[in-house]
Amino acid sequence: MTKAAQSAFVNLDDFEKNAYATMDRNALDYYRSGSQDMITVRENQRAFDRIIIRPRVLHDVSHIDMSTSVQSHQISSPICIAPTAMQRMAHPDGECATARASQRQNTCMVLSSWSTTSIEDVAQSTKSLALEQEAPKWLQLYIYKDREATRRLIERAQDSGFSAIALTVDTPFLGRRLADIRNRFRLPPHLTMANFSDQGKSQVGKASASSAADNASGLAAYVASQIDPTLSWKHVQWVKSVSRIPVLVKGILTAEDALLAVKAGVDGIIVSNHGGRQMDTAPATIDVLEEVCRAVAGRVEVYLDGGVRRGTDVFKALALGAKAVFLGRPALWALHYNGEDGVVEMLDIINEEFRLAMALAGCVKVSDIKREHVRMPAHACL
Numbered sequence: 001m002t003k004a005a006q007s008a009f010v011n012l013d014d015f016e017k018n019a020y021a022t023m024d025r026n027a028l029d030y031y032r033s034g035s036q037d038m039i040t041v042r043e044n045q046r047a048f049d050r051i052i053i054r055p056r057v058l059h060d061v062s063h064i065d066m067s068t069s070v071q072s073h074q075i076s077s078p079i080c081i082a083p084t085a086m087q088r089m090a091h092p093d094g095e096c097a098t099a100r101a102s103q104r105q106n107t108c109m110v111l112s113s114w115s116t117t118s119i120e121d122v123a124q125s126t127k128s129l130a131l132e133q134e135a136p137k138w139l140q141l142y143i144y145k146d147r148e149a150t151r152r153l154i155e156r157a158q159d160s161g162f163s164a165i166a167l168t169v170d171t172p173f174l175g176r177r178l179a180d181i182r183n184r185f186r187l188p189p190h191l192t193m194a195n196f197s198d199q200g201k202s203q204v205g206k207a208s209a210s211s212a213a214d215n216a217s218g219l220a221a222y223v224a225s226q227i228d229p230t231l232s233w234k235h236v237q238w239v240k241s242v243s244r245i246p247v248l249v250k251g252i253l254t255a256e257d258a259l260l261a262v263k264a265g266v267d268g269i270i271v272s273n274h275g276g277r278q279m280d281t282a283p284a285t286i287d288v289l290e291e292v293c294r295a296v297a298g299r300v301e302v303y304l305d306g307g308v309r310r311g312t313d314v315f316k317a318l319a320l321g322a323k324a325v326f327l328g329r330p331a332l333w334a335l336h337y338n339g340e341d342g343v344v345e346m347l348d349i350i351n352e353e354f355r356l357a358m359a360l361a362g363c364v365k366v367s368d369i370k371r372e373h374v375r376m377p378a379h380a381c382l
């Protein structure tokens with residue numbers, strides 16, 4: 001199977017290495033890829049390494065409380081799961097396994113609207129696990145050319161108990177992911193874009209462009225056919241007008257856009273460069289987090305994703321103003337390794353790293369983590 005003989009994984013890299021050795025090429029390359037030269041993919045992690053933690057000592061750190069809230073929902077730690085499409089390529093249980101692991105860890109999971117499991121099935125999958133409270137689930141949304149289909153997704157999420165919409169705003173077109181073009185990426189024939197009947201299967205599954213100048217990834221063709229590139233801020237207001245649950249924007253990287261997002265009335269901002277899969281040479285998210293938080297000035301919650309792999313990364317993001325962070329690829333590698341239990345194991349490891357980072361920096365609760373706990377490098381950009 002995909003599970004390594006011994007389960008002695010000690011950090012998140014171990015899950016990734018296991019996936020590189022065991023996953024099928026079409027899926028591995030799709031999950032791993034960034035756009036073009038993958039400069040932003042690398043930068044997302046390197047930028048964390050350049051930030052220095054300034055630990056304080058001789059606080060009583062015998063009890064550490066990592067709990068926090070997102071959009072007024074209590075969660076056990078600020079480490080959440082980002083939306084990633086087509087999780088059943090990683091493991092047959094796909095999105096249900098991720099949802100169940102998130103529920104077991106009492107953390108927030110964002111479901112991609114391009115999931116290989118329907119919104120309703122994901123909602124159902126955690127019912128038997130919800131003991132004291134149901135962990136928050138959010139739906140990631142693209143605004144599709146078909147506005148009625150978009151509205152229906154929002155309604156289905158609301159009806160299924162999802163508590164927020166994360167509207168992705170950085171993907172008017174798909175970034176150029178060279179491995180997917182070379183592989184002519186296809187969704188395997190037994191899987192579908194489950195929220196859209198069988199339409200997704202037929203389009204992402206089909207060979208499309210014939211030359212390398214066209215983007216021969218099946219996904220790029222699908223995105224071009226489905227997503228509306230005319231989107232503007234007024235469409236964010238439209239989503240708000242049809243949604244009864246909070247609307248967040250995912251994919252903000254500048255103070256200017258953060259201000260426009262607040263003006264548009266969003267309930268939260270996810271600082272994200274889509275894991276380096278869209279605009280290559282866009283800045284690392286951790287390098288622009290502070291700029292965004294300053295512009296927002298506490299009016300809405302700000303979250304971050306991109307390159308978070310260590311408890312110290314989580315600590316740095318919180319020190320620079322994030323309310324919580326979201327993990328993308330690490331959940332896919334963990335899912336591939338051992339389904340639901342794999343994702344639980346991965347979250348256990350990074351949560352324990354974060355607990356230790358808090359203790360060694362002299363913080364007993366997340367609100368103790370302050371800007372003074374980190375020192376930025378002189379040039380916090382590419």
Ligand SMILES: Cc1cc2nc3c(=O)[nH]c(=O)nc-3n(C[C@H](O)[C@H](O)[C@H](O)COP(=O)(O)O)c2cc1C
Pocket residue numbers: 030031032044082083084085112113114140168250272273274275276277305306307308326327328329330
């Ligand atoms: C394989 C894959 C699929 C993704 N699918 C989506 C998606 O459907 N919608 C979306 O908004 N973001 C998507 N993302 C971006 C993630 O939500 C997130 O921004 C990114 O993965 C965070 O970076 P990390 O992978 O370094 O943690 C995807 C990322 C990956 C790696």
Ligand SMILES: CCCCC(=O)C(=O)O
Pocket residue numbers: 085114171174219223274277
């Ligand atoms: C718009 C593409 C759908 C999945 C995705 O967001 C990604 O592969 O990064």
